[in-house]
Amino acid sequence: xxxxxxxxxxxxxxxxxxxxxxxxxxxxxxxxxxxxxxxxxxxxxxxxxxxxxxxxxxxxxxxxxxxxxxxxxxxxxxxxxxxxxxxxxxxxxxxxxxxxxxxxxxxxxxxxxxxxxxxxxxxxxxxxxxxxxxxxxxxxxxxxxxxxxxxxxxxxxxxxxxxxxxxxxxxxxxxxxxxxxxxxxxxxxxxxxxxxxxxxxxxxxxxxxxxxxxxxxxxxxxxxxxxxxxxxxxxxxxxxxxxxxxxxxxxxxxxxxxxxxxxxxxxxxxxxxxxxxxxxxxxxxxxxxxxxxxxxxxxxxxxxxxxxxxxxxxxxxxxxxxxxxxxxxxxxxxxxxxxxxxxxxxxxxxxxxxxxxxxxxxxxxxxxxxxxxxxxxxxxxxxxxxxxxxxxxxxxxxxxxxxxxxxxxxxxxxxxxxxxxxxxxxxxxxxxxxxxx
Ligand code: SF4
Numbered sequence: 001x002x003x004x005x006x007x008x009x010x011x012x013x014x015x016x017x018x019x020x021x022x023x024x025x026x027x028x029x030x031x032x033x034x035x036x037x038x039x040x041x042x043x044x045x046x047x048x049x050x051x052x053x054x055x056x057x058x059x060x061x062x063x064x065x066x067x068x069x070x071x072x073x074x075x076x077x078x079x080x081x082x083x084x085x086x087x088x089x090x091x092x093x094x095x096x097x098x099x100x101x102x103x104x105x106x107x108x109x110x111x112x113x114x115x116x117x118x119x120x121x122x123x124x125x126x127x128x129x130x131x132x133x134x135x136x137x138x139x140x141x142x143x144x145x146x147x148x149x150x151x152x153x154x155x156x157x158x159x160x161x162x163x164x165x166x167x168x169x170x171x172x173x174x175x176x177x178x179x180x181x182x183x184x185x186x187x188x189x190x191x192x193x194x195x196x197x198x199x200x201x202x203x204x205x206x207x208x209x210x211x212x213x214x215x216x217x218x219x220x221x222x223x224x225x226x227x228x229x230x231x232x233x234x235x236x237x238x239x240x241x242x243x244x245x246x247x248x249x250x251x252x253x254x255x256x257x258x259x260x261x262x263x264x265x266x267x268x269x270x271x272x273x274x275x276x277x278x279x280x281x282x283x284x285x286x287x288x289x290x291x292x293x294x295x296x297x298x299x300x301x302x303x304x305x306x307x308x309x310x311x312x313x314x315x316x317x318x319x320x321x322x323x324x325x326x327x328x329x330x331x332x333x334x335x336x337x338x339x340x341x342x343x344x345x346x347x348x349x350x351x352x353x354x355x356x357x358x359x360x361x362x363x364x365x366x367x368x369x370x371x372x373x374x375x376x377x378x379x380x381x382x383x384x385x386x387x388x389x390x391x392x393x394x395x396x397x398x399x400x401x402x403x404x405x406x407x408x409x410x411x412x413x414x415x416x417x418x419x420x421x422x423x424x425x426x427x428x429x430x431x432x433x434x435x436x437x
Contacts (some may be wrong), residue, residue, distance in 0.1 A: 007116075007120055007121050007151075008119065008120030008121070009120060009121055009123055009144065009147060009148070009151075010117070010119065010120045010121065010122045010123065011123050011139075011140040011141055011144070011147075012123070012124065012125075012140060012338060012341050012342075013139060013140070013141065014334055014337065014338065014341075015124075015125050015132060015135070015140070015334070015338055016132075016135055016136070016137040016138055016139050016140070017111060017125050017129065017131055017132050017137040017138070017140070017143070018131060018136065018137030018138050019131065020130070020131045020136065020137075021090050021091065022090060022130050022131075023082065023086050023090030023091075024129075024130050025110050025111070025128070025129060026082055026083040026085075026086045026092065026107075027080075027081050027082045027083070027086070028081055028395075030128075030395045030396075031063065031067070031074055032074055032075055032083065032106055032107070033063065033067040033069065033071025033072075033073070033074055033106060034060065034071055034073050034074060034075065034104045034106060035070070035071055035104065035105060035106075035155070036072070036073075038103075038104035038105060038106075039056065039060055039073060039104075041102060042059075042094060042102060042104070043055070043056060043059075045094070045097075045098050045102060050093060050097055051093070054084075058076060058084065059075065059076055059084050059085070060073045060074070060075060060076060061073065061074050061075070061076050064277060069155070069156050070155075071106075092107070094107075105153050105154060105155065105156075108150050108153065109150055109153075109154055109156070110126065110129070111125050111126035111127075111128065111129035111132055112124070112125065112126075112147065112150055112151075113125065113126055113158075113342055113344060113399060114151060114154060114156070114157040114158065115157070115158045115159070115160060115342070115343050115344070116157050116158070116159050116160060117160040117174070117343070118160065118174045119178075121151065121157065122341070122342065122343055123140060123147055123151075124338065124341065124342030124343075124344060125140075125338070125342075126394050126399050127335055127338070127390050127391065127393075127394045128391050128394040128395045128399065130391075133387050133390065133391065135334070158344075158348070160174070160343065160347055161347055161348065164177055164347055164350070164351070165350040165351070165352075166210060166211060166214055166231075166350070166351045166352065167211050167214075167350070167351070167352045168350065168352070168353075170211070170214055170215075170218070172214070172231075172351065175232070176214075176231050176232060177347060177351070179231075179232055179235050179236075180205070180206060180210055180235065180351065181340060181341075181343075181346070183205060183235055183238065183239060183243065184202050184205065184206060184340055185337055185340055185341065186239070186242075186243060187201045187202050187205065187243050187246070187247075188202060188333060188336055188337050188340065189333055189337055190242075190243070190247070191329070191333075192247070193247055193250065193251070194323060194324055194329075195323045195329055195332045195333060195336075196323055196431040196432065197247075197250050197251060197431070198250075198333075199336070199358075199359060199362060199427075199431050200250040200253060200427060200428065200431045200432070201243065201246050201247050201249075201250040202355065203250075203355060203356075203359060203427040203431075204246050204249055204250055205238070205243070205246055206346075206351055206352070206355040207352055207355055207356065207427070209234070209238070209246065210231060210235070210351070211352070213229055213230065213231040213233075213234035213235070214231045216228060216229045216230075217229070217230045217231055253428050253432065254428070254432070255428055255429075255432035255433065256425045256428055256429050256432075259429050259433050260295065260425070260429050261294045261295070261297055261317065261363075261367075262291060262294050262295045262420065263294075263360050263363060263417070263420050263426070263429075263430065264294045264360075264363065264364060264367055265287065265290040265291040265293075265294040265295075265416075266287065266291075266413045266416050266417050267360060267361070267364045267397070268290055268294070268301065268364075269283065269286055269287045269290050269413070270397075270413065271304065271396055272286065272302060273286070274396065275306065283412075283413075284412060287412060287413065287416070291416070293313055294313070297313060297314060297317050298313055298314045299313050299314075300312060300313070301313055304368070304371065304392065308375075311371060311374070312374075315374055316367070316370050316371055316374045317367075317370070318379070319370040319373045319374055319378070319379055319380065319381060320379060320380045320381065321366050321369060321370060321380075321381045321433075322380075322381070325383075327383050328383050328386060331383060331386065331387065332386070335390055336358070336362070339358065339398060340358075344398055344399060345357060345358055345361075345398055346358065352421070353418070353421065356417075356421035356426065356427070357417075359426075359427050359430055359431065360417070360430065361393055361397060361398065362430065362431070363430035363431075363433075364389075364393065364397075365386065365389045365390060365393055366381075366389075366433070367389075368388075368389035368392055368393070369381040369385040369386045369388070369389040370385075371389075372384075372385035372388050372389060373385050
């Protein structure tokens with residue numbers, strides 16, 4: 001871990017962060033796993049005069065299943081859902097009395113997200129943090145000393161996949177990936193298109209054009225001829241044209257006459273499954289039930305959080321969503337560009353599946369924002385609704401350590417999603433939903 005201290009850091013200059021002590025990251029129902037070493041270190045502190053009741057039993061709870069990163073325990077919570085170490089003024093008692101260094105690595109690390117790539121360690125931020133979502137704080141370049149210190153203790157640095165696939169069975173090099181990522185970032189930030197259309201242009205590039213270029217290259221290699229075109233060469237030409245030809249195709253795509261919301265069923269089911277820990281049979285039963293309701297656009301669903309009342313799906317789908325106000329547009333572009341820069345989605349799932357998942361999660365974000373507005377009897381989504389839904393996405397999906405299970409442990413969910421992802425109407429149905437344009 002120490003060896004990471006001197007590695008090149010790749011820092012985004014479009015996000016900022018400083019802790020504003022809201023205590024928000026130490027509350028709510030997300031799982032904070034603690035490593036054994038941190039548990040022992042914290043128990044050895046002299047709590048006598050601070051809180052003599054702090055013991056293993058009172059402070060830590062075993063997790064039902066260990067996390068993929070190996071942690072077997074989480075913090076105990078107070079009745080209002082806060083970590084037992086959080087005091088009434090929203091200060092961490094470990095930090096307050098003994099300093100930053102004694103805190104468990106997971107607490108030191110939030111909201112940073114690290115990924116090791118062939119060019120250095122990419123440092124991303126989690127938008128589950130309110131200061132990050134509000135763009136309140138210092139540029140990451142000013143926090144390099146702090147970042148290096150956190151990084152040196154990290155045991156959860158993700159690795160850029162060695163065998164990256166553009167499409168199942170079709171490999172892609174780091175250089176090709178970098179070019180594709182840079183191209184997607186140009187497209188997503190280009191304000192000549194609405195944000196939804198920009199995502200559609202990205203879909204055409206990542207899901208269709210890049211694949212066709214690569215296939216031309218592979219076929220030529222198989223016959224021993226020089227390829228008429230290569231993935232890199234084709235993308236360079238598109239970049240010279242500022243991706244106008246791709247944007248033009250996206251502009252001419254029409255919304256399907258029937259908008260389907262089926263794709264939401266696996267994601268909503270995953271949320272309930274990870275919250276309530278159903279059996280495998282329970283998962284399948286609920287998946288089909290939810291699939292039926294989302295397909296019809298009607299039915300009653302359980303609330304997102306345990307304490308929430310039920311959701312009337314038909315009413316939620318009638319809430320208006322627009323990505324065209326300057327504030328919403330600005331927030332969406334910065335957030336989704338950061339998701340791409342951070343590499344927390346596309347490479348870890350393979351580019352085709354990763355980009356389709358990104359589109360689905362954008363659709364889920366819209367739906368969750370509508371749920372927020374519906375709960376407050378409003379018929380239009382606000383920027384705050386969108387920010388709240390981004391927080392859920394970050395906590396429960398994109399940066400959730402268990403989210404990859406959706407594509408590994410539960411083949412039914414995976415198969416259902418993969419079948420939807422290859423339909424031609426899939427991306428337009430989500431991105432050109434007339435409630436959003
Ligand atoms: S230990 Fe401190 S920083 Fe970590 S969750 Fe608890 S209160 Fe927050």
